Amino acid sequence: xxRKVFTIFVKNKNMKNIFIVIPIIIAIIxxxxxxxxxxxxxxxxxxxxxxxxxxxxxxTPEIQEKLDEIEQNVEESKDLETNYDGTRERxxxxxxPFEIDRSEYxxxxxxxxxxxxxxxxxxxxxxxxxxxxxxHYSVYLTIPFDGVKxxxxxxxxxxxxxxxxxxxxxxxxxxxxVVFRGTDYDNLKFTISxxxxxxxEESRFESVC
Numbered sequence: 358x359x360r361k362v363f364t365i366f367v368k369n370k371n372m373k374n375i376f377i378v379i380p381i382i383i384a385i386i387x388x389x390x391x392x393x394x395x396x397x398x399x400x401x402x403x404x405x406x407x408x409x410x411x412x413x414x415x416x417t418p419e420i421q422e423k424l425d426e427i428e429q430n431v432e433e434s435k436d437l438e439t440n441y442d443g444t445r446e447r448x449x450x451x452x453x454p455f456e457i458d459r460s461e462y463x464x465x466x467x468x469x470x471x472x473x474x475x476x477x478x479x480x481x482x483x484x485x486x487x488x489x490x491x492x493h494y495s496v497y498l499t500i501p502f503d504g505v506k507x508x509x510x511x512x513x514x515x516x517x518x519x520x521x522x523x524x525x526x527x528x529x530x531x532x533x534x535v536v537f538r539g540t541d542y543d544n545l546k547f548t549i550s551x552x553x554x555x556x557x558e559e560s561r562f563e564s565v566c
Contacts, residue, residue: 453542455483457535461548462515464526465558468547469512472502479504481539487515487523488531497521497533515549517565524566526551 447458449471458469470483480503486494500511515529523529530551536544553559 450545450547452535452537452545453540454479455535455537455542455545457545457547459547461550463550463552463554464529464562465514465553465555467512467514469510470500471510473508475502475504475507477504477507479540481537484536484538485513486534486536487529488533494534497523499538517562519565522566525564526562529562 445459445466447469448460449456449458450460451457454473454475456471456473458471459466462468468485472483481501483500483502484496485498485500487497489495497515498513517523517525517529530549532546532548534544534546553562
């Protein structure tokens with residue numbers, strides 16, 4: 358009987374010890390976790406501060422000038438996108454069944470011609486003449502037309518060409534004339550400016566001769 362009582366006492370004592378030890382272990386684990394988290398946060402903040410200080414120290418006047426230049430270019434690009442989105446308003450100019458979509462183009466813009474309701478016997482060529490000087494022109498492109506097909510559209514983009522002797526912007530810019538050979542329709546005139554407003558087209562108009 359005595360041995361049984363002693364055994365129960367020992368068991369109860371062990372259970373009490375377990376109930377005391379478990380909270381202590383949990384508390385220790387919690388302290389360790391909090392310490393690791395705090396260390397990581399502190400370490401991260403220190404690293405970020407170090408990087409920021411290093412960057413600040415490396416921004417020399419020359420670098421700052423470049424940064425300012427980049428910022429200015431970004432702002433100019435935004436203005437460019439605002440002024441040109443590839444769908445500028447058209448102001449169709451007309452001669453008989455022939456229409457040109459604008460009276461003024463920028464470098465890099467395509468010239469769009471629309472032919473509507475040609476007569477069945479009407480046949481000839483649309484000749485685009487670029488200016489050589491105030492009185493003389495040179496044929497840049499001809500587009501044939503035939504009344505068998507009464508309506509159609511076509512476009513082209515004026516460009517530099519060493520083979521054609523079109524070496525620089527000066528050989529494209531100016532007032533062009535459109536002549537409708539084989540008809541009595543009046544000529545049309547349009548202007549190509551010396552400005553590039555189409556994004557990414559600047560290098561296209563560097564001198565080729």
